Amino acid sequence: MRELSIYIHIPFCVRKCLYCDFLSAPADSGRIESYVNLLLQEIKKQAVFYGDHRVVSIFLGGGTPSLLPAADMGRILAQIRSGYSVAEDAEITVECNPGTVTEDKLKNYITHGINRLSIGLQSTDDGELARIGRIHSYGDFLETYRLAREAGFGNINVDLMAGLPGQGMDSYRRTLERVTALSPEHISAYSLILEEGTPLYGNQSAYQFPDEDEDREMYELTGRYLAEAGYSRYEISNYAREGFACRHNKVYWRRGDYAGFGLGASSMVKNVRWKNPAKHGDYAAYVENMGRQPGRQPDADVAAGTEAVWVSRMEQAGADEVQRLTTAEQMEEFMFLGLRLTEGVDPEEFQRMFGKSMEEVYGKTIAAFERRGLLTRKEGRLALTLRGIDVSNVVFASFLF
Ligand code: SF4
Numbered sequence: 001m002r003e004l005s006i007y008i009h010i011p012f013c014v015r016k017c018l019y020c021d022f023l024s025a026p027a028d029s030g031r032i033e034s035y036v037n038l039l040l041q042e043i044k045k046q047a048v049f050y051g052d053h054r055v056v057s058i059f060l061g062g063g064t065p066s067l068l069p070a071a072d073m074g075r076i077l078a079q080i081r082s083g084y085s086v087a088e089d090a091e092i093t094v095e096c097n098p099g100t101v102t103e104d105k106l107k108n109y110i111t112h113g114i115n116r117l118s119i120g121l122q123s124t125d126d127g128e129l130a131r132i133g134r135i136h137s138y139g140d141f142l143e144t145y146r147l148a149r150e151a152g153f154g155n156i157n158v159d160l161m162a163g164l165p166g167q168g169m170d171s172y173r174r175t176l177e178r179v180t181a182l183s184p185e186h187i188s189a190y191s192l193i194l195e196e197g198t199p200l201y202g203n204q205s206a207y208q209f210p211d212e213d214e215d216r217e218m219y220e221l222t223g224r225y226l227a228e229a230g231y232s233r234y235e236i237s238n239y240a241r242e243g244f245a246c247r248h249n250k251v252y253w254r255r256g257d258y259a260g261f262g263l264g265a266s267s268m269v270k271n272v273r274w275k276n277p278a279k280h281g282d283y284a285a286y287v288e289n290m291g292r293q294p295g296r297q298p299d300a301d302v303a304a305g306t307e308a309v310w311v312s313r314m315e316q317a318g319a320d321e322v323q324r325l326t327t328a329e330q331m332e333e334f335m336f337l338g339l340r341l342t343e344g345v346d347p348e349e350f351q352r353m354f355g356k357s358m359e360e361v362y363g364k365t366i367a368a369f370e371r372r373g374l375l376t377r378k379e380g381r382l383a384l385t386l387r388g389i390d391v392s393n394v395v396f397a398s399f400l401f
Pocket of ligand 1: 021024063064097
């Protein structure tokens, strides 16, 4: 059986953060309920496509999934379990924002089999949080973290951000100190990216952002500080205690099959990529169409779906950007996604997948980066060096044909 990861998009937030360009918006309970009903239909209708898959991870992301009533979370997970084969030890993560969960809700999550919580903190400085429009304070985060531990969560991620307006080295270090003192199992640390069209982008001249040198210093401090605190970096921006790397995210970087359900969610199965419609009406029509595809194949064929079957079924349902990856595109992804992981990529796996050696396809590029000290060999695998991580975008771009 092939392994499958499931992503569920919950596009609701209390209010929009000033830097956010994700697919999310505030919503009332009626809208949430009708969305959950659509999601349940989508999950149910697609189950027949995944008869040859076993679900190893489920990730409810957003948005702010923790805004959903716990009962809805339970309905979604029950729908998955009733139609899909879910591994006993599947990693099931819910993203949550401080202040949006109660003790009861968290306990309910555990009852529904949710075993990992990802908390969006970003900073422990209340001024920094306010400047980027977060709905919570550091105190709210501490309370949510305490409740999560008390409810029984033994696997918690905390999201952090560097490069915030008004953020200095001292305050960033304090954030790292305070968070590591709590000992979460996993920490994600990204740099703020100013996305065009967001209020922060439009108003950037009103703020003082860390300059390029400070940004780099924060980035280097993250790696150093978290290593000393017992976290190993397993991906460019992700750190974990032994045994707690996020299984779900590793599927993306290793190009495993994943199915995205919900508004605008992305999927890749058997080298076919597609996106769900990003507008509510289109998404509702897509879910509706899913059961009424002209020329739909018998279930047995569907379950053993080839790439061509996947393309036709998603195009007919009205998915966006349906794309069957060419071998060249698969090779590119193998390199630039796999090299994000500190363990790097395995030349033998490349040979098995593509029937050609990595040397034959990328030999010159690899040799040039090895000479410059940006790529190295680790136990037979090829990986970025620390200097390579610094300029990873340049390295990745070189693997595109
Ligand atoms: S909580 Fe996350 S998804 Fe929601 S508005 Fe803020 S950054 Fe965007």
